Amino acid sequence: MLSVRDLHAGYGNKTVLRGVSLDVPRGAIVTVLGANGAGKSTLLKAIVGLLPRAAGTVTLDDKPLFDGAPDRALKAGVALVPEQRELFLSLSVADNLRLGGYLRRGAADIAAESERLLDIFPSLRARLAQPARTLSGGEQQMLAIARALMGRPEFLLLDEPSLGLAPRIVEEIFGIVRQISAEGTAVLLVEQNAAIALDVASSGCVLDLGEVTLRGTAEELRNSPIVKTSYL
Amino acid sequence: MLAQVLVSSITAGAVYALIALGFVLIYKGTGVVHFGYGDQVTFGAYLVLIAQALIGLPFWPAVVVALVASVLLGALIYGGLMWPLRNASLLAQIIASLAMGTVLREFVRAYMGPSAWPFPFLLSPAPISVFGILVVPANLAIVGVSLGVLALLFLLFERTFHGKAIMAACDNRIGASLIGVQVSMVFLAIWILSSVLATVAGVLVAPLLTLSPDMGLIGIKGFTAAVLGGFNSLPGAVIGGIVLGVLEALAGTYVSSALKDMISYGILIAVVLVRPQGLLGVLAMKKV
Numbered sequence: 001m002l003s004v005r006d007l008h009a010g011y012g013n014k015t016v017l018r019g020v021s022l023d024v025p026r027g028a029i030v031t032v033l034g035a036n037g038a039g040k041s042t043l044l045k046a047i048v049g050l051l052p053r054a055a056g057t058v059t060l061d062d063k064p065l066f067d068g069a070p071d072r073a074l075k076a077g078v079a080l081v082p083e084q085r086e087l088f089l090s091l092s093v094a095d096n097l098r099l100g101g102y103l104r105r106g107a108a109d110i111a112a113e114s115e116r117l118l119d120i121f122p123s124l125r126a127r128l129a130q131p132a133r134t135l136s137g138g139e140q141q142m143l144a145i146a147r148a149l150m151g152r153p154e155f156l157l158l159d160e161p162s163l164g165l166a167p168r169i170v171e172e173i174f175g176i177v178r179q180i181s182a183e184g185t186a187v188l189l190v191e192q193n194a195a196i197a198l199d200v201a202s203s204g205c206v207l208d209l210g211e212v213t214l215r216g217t218a219e220e221l222r223n224s225p226i227v228k229t230s231y232l
Numbered sequence: 233m234l235a236q237v238l239v240s241s242i243t244a245g246a247v248y249a250l251i252a253l254g255f256v257l258i259y260k261g262t263g264v265v266h267f268g269y270g271d272q273v274t275f276g277a278y279l280v281l282i283a284q285a286l287i288g289l290p291f292w293p294a295v296v297v298a299l300v301a302s303v304l305l306g307a308l309i310y311g312g313l314m315w316p317l318r319n320a321s322l323l324a325q326i327i328a329s330l331a332m333g334t335v336l337r338e339f340v341r342a343y344m345g346p347s348a349w350p351f352p353f354l355l356s357p358a359p360i361s362v363f364g365i366l367v368v369p370a371n372l373a374i375v376g377v378s379l380g381v382l383a384l385l386f387l388l389f390e391r392t393f394h395g396k397a398i399m400a401a402c403d404n405r406i407g408a409s410l411i412g413v414q415v416s417m418v419f420l421a422i423w424i425l426s427s428v429l430a431t432v433a434g435v436l437v438a439p440l441l442t443l444s445p446d447m448g449l450i451g452i453k454g455f456t457a458a459v460l461g462g463f464n465s466l467p468g469a470v471i472g473g474i475v476l477g478v479l480e481a482l483a484g485t486y487v488s489s490a491l492k493d494m495i496s497y498g499i500l501i502a503v504v505l506v507r508p509q510g511l512l513g514v515l516a517m518k519k520v
């Protein structure tokens with residue numbers, strides 16, 4: 001289980017997260033809903049250590065996930081697909097994918113892993129030799145997810161995978177999110193699109209101005225008046 | 233005549249290409265335009281002389297010592313200057329790199345004197361005739377070493393995970409750290425690599441020019457070559473270097489050898505005015 005306890009973080013002297021706690025059980029899909037600026041991206045960045053934490057802890061099976069560089073979170077099995085995707089735009093799609101396995105570079109199954117992911121993301125296969133900057137928005141999102149999966153994470157943090165994409169692509173990506181979770185990877189899914197997030201998630205919470213204001217199962221959230229009026 | 237000029241010009245072009253590669257590598261990786269780089273080229277050549285004079289080594293072992301010393305120099309530049317300045321403004325970093333080059337230049341001026349030193353050629357400088365074209369073995373050695381270094385860099389960046397990780401960090405630092413690359417290690421590698429490149433270029437070019445503290449002006453040629461190549465492309469830097477070497481030789485032969493340098497700086501101005509993206513480049517796409 002990935003556990004966040006009383007997490008505080010921000011930028012400079014601006015505090016964004018004010019004591020956030022949440023749990024992601026192994027294999028589950030947990031969603032964090034919230035309006036623009038609520039601190040959702042900040043939360044994910046602070047979990048992997050891309051952003052220093054001011055206070056609070058993040059643990060993985062009761063072992064602390066150290067603050068600092070994301071490579072330590074990755075080694076522990078936690079990968080982030082950030083809102084901006086942060087692909088290597090001038091490198092080929094194949095290189096982007098391969099680089100996702102950077103920490104496992106000695107492993108014999110790197111090529112097999114990227115083949116497996118290309119089966120999950122077939123639209124990338126035709127584009128392997130192209131620079132990543134030539135991909136459409138949906139393809140870039142898929143490449144970003146595939147790159148993160150190359151590291152075989154046990155916990156995948158997804159920051160608004162639906163952002164700016166056509167409904168058909170969003171459907172496809174969420175189908176893949178379900179598949180990933182069925183194969184055993186837990187997903188912490190940040191979304192503004194509450195309807196689709198609650199569709200795939202088993203539980204979740206609502207983040208408002210850096211605080212969790214509501215939490216429950218997906219069913220409870222879907223029926224909550226707050227979620228209904230503000231987020232659906 | 234033309235063939236002769238072209239053959240000779242490749243020599244200078246190969247050295248410009250190496251220096252341009254150093255500029256581009258540092259720029260792509262760290263955003264710094266290293267205006268002290270030319271002085272580092274000079275310093276690299278002086279390292280060989282210092283190893284010869286100080287330790288009494290023969291030439292080739294002294295070159296090896298100079299290469300090892302430039303690895304340390306690169307690590308020192310990063311650890312002592314660029315890492316502490318990592319959160320400073322880009323301008324502060326560029327000023328620091330310029331100041332560092334000046335320190336190196338004035339160090340050799342004080343320690344080795346202001347006048348020129350003879351520097352041995354790698355091979356014989358006596359021309360031999362091949363199919364009616366005079367080729368100089370020493371120049372062939374320069375071209376050969378440059379091509380060898382370029383091939384090694386190509387293998388590093390295209391064929392190894394570590395090289396790809398450097399390219400990745402140059403392209404997107406956040407993305408690189410998200411796949412587990414320690415970006416500070418990449419910066420260290422870039423400073424070491426470019427310092428070694430500078431020393432190789434210095435050793436190659438010192439016998440052609442005269443080795444004096446002011447040889448670092450050659451850095452501007454490498455800079456021009458890098459600009460010609462678009463400043464953010466490694467193949468562009470190589471092509472820019474060769475093109476600059478050829479243009480310079482043509483200008484020197486057919487216009488005026490006194491005007492040769494002026495023409496290459498004219499090219500710099502022309503490129504910036506007419507084709508800022510370089511010969512084969514697309515303008516760097518800024519991320520929004």
Ligand SMILES: Nc1ncnc2c1ncn2[C@@H]1O[C@H](COP(=O)(O)OP(=O)(O)O)[C@@H](O)[C@H]1O
Nearest residue numbers: 011014016034035036037038039040041042043
């Ligand atoms: N790099 C940054 N520097 C300063 N403030 C930031 C930065 N990124 C985000 N913020 C601020 O932090 C708050 C939370 O942002 P964010 O976590 O991106 O929200 P969300 O992802 O929920 O839309 C916002 O007020 C935003 O303006």
Ligand SMILES: [Mg+2]
Nearest residue numbers: 040041042083
């Ligand atoms: Mg966000």
